[in-house]
Amino acid sequence: MNLINAELFKLRTTAIWWIMGIVLLPLYAASVLANWAQFASTSPDQVSDPDQAEQVRAALEPINVATTLYTSGQYFGILIVLLLSAIIVTSEFFHLTATATFLVTPKRESVILAKFGAAVIVGVLVWLLTTLLNLIVVPLIMNNLDLSSQLGEGAVWRAIGLNLLAFVLWAVLGVGLGVLIKNQLAATLILGIVYVVGTSAIGLIFFLLTQYVAQWFENLQVLIPTTASQLMISGTELPGNPPRWVGAVVLIGYAVVAGFFGTWLTKRRDIS
């Protein structure tokens, strides 16, 4: 516990937390507005392809609108959590504080565990912030869309809960990846770019594979971490998508692999 406390103290005593906070808030607001605009302007009648029309109709069911809106901010919130979690590790090397840290705690696995703990707490806090804002703002938007708040629905709360799981898993992933990409600048750039652009880029590759190689590649799309977490929190089963638990399994898999490999690597490394 001392170590987690120390990790949170490290985060709190530098500027990084409020810089990330300042970045997050406008991005969150933009996500809410974008979701709102999308639901306000889309209707299944505009879509000609019957399969797609079916998907759009499902997405526009009040319960699915609600789960999407109540988890607004996931995309950017998780990006911030991912970067902060990686920085919890990389800043030790960037600012040469790793020496002091490992002198106090020579058992390096304890330090990494504490970093996982601190990152998870950060993930929970960002989730709490976005969820509280959503609970305030979204009922108003639902009202504007002529829908009830849907807060009585179990599916909505399940989506909010799974959203929490996504934040936690991405936090763990961030620490693991921070250990792998020790250079702070490289870590923030690579993770940021891969997170934002990578999803569409890999999505495109999967699309081409599906089109020209074999249809079953489509089912592997869930291996993209961002796709997996979006799938995991989708309110109800959407047609044409793998079940939600697959998304959870994929994310947990990545988090566990990154966590174990990161710890193993930290134990072996010479600190100089």
Add this chain to the structure above:
Amino acid sequence: MTGPASDAIVVDHLSKQYKKLRAVDDLSFTVRSGRVTGFLGPNGAGKTTTLRMLLGLVTPTSGNATIGGERYTELHDPIRHVGAVLEASSAHRGRSGRNHLRMICRAAGLPDSRADETLELVGLTPAGKRKFKGYSLGMKQRLGIAAAMLGNPQVLILDEPANGLDPEGIRWMRDLLKALAAEGRTVLVSSHLLGEMQVLADDVVIVAAGKLVRQGPVDEVLGSMGTTQVRVRTPQAAELTTALSALGATVAPQADGSLLVGGAEAAAIGHAAFTASVELHELVAERGDLEQVFLQLTAGMAGIR
């Protein structure tokens, strides 16, 4: 608190092989408690690597290094036992010095008040709330020492602590380390400031090219090199030179008019002068200085590897 005998540092056949470079090569030495030990060597001799292996930060290729009989990584509460200053620039630029210390306190389960106490000890209290990036090199060194003293340890290990200190700071550091050793603590200081080490250290460990060159009390190491010379001043230099040459001593006239005599004790020189009726104005046995001895001992081993 453990007894003095159990706080010795023992480095035992320690080696570290980097890809092509043998940074530390079968190095063994001991550091006793209650004394200041200078760890000397040219740049790249493997001093820092040795200290990092001693502190569990770098894994040795072979050999062992223990403090009080235990490896650092096996110590129960390491910073209450061993304090280390490794690099002066190792704090987050945007964090205040006080918070840097508090962060260590929290990880070690020490009360935050220790941070203020050690700031006071190193004279950094007025700058405690300032961010680390605004610190001078000397202030950074002081902060490093404050961090090392947080757990009030019995063993102190410092890597080049005098770098960047002004003369007043060097004096302060010398007094502090001597006082800590006088309390029975073990103090190991690496440095290449040989003049400072000659004043500060009781024992020296000299390494070059990763190997041990010499270890022992400063006086012994200096004496063993036979560099003791006697400075003589006389108005009758020619007569004295003749008399001393007859004894087999070497006489070297110096620019300031004095003579440096080698190969004869001060008493023998005095006696020779007396029997030759030569008037003496000065007769001083000069200990060779650490710098000369060091350069002699590490000659040819100091190159960049």
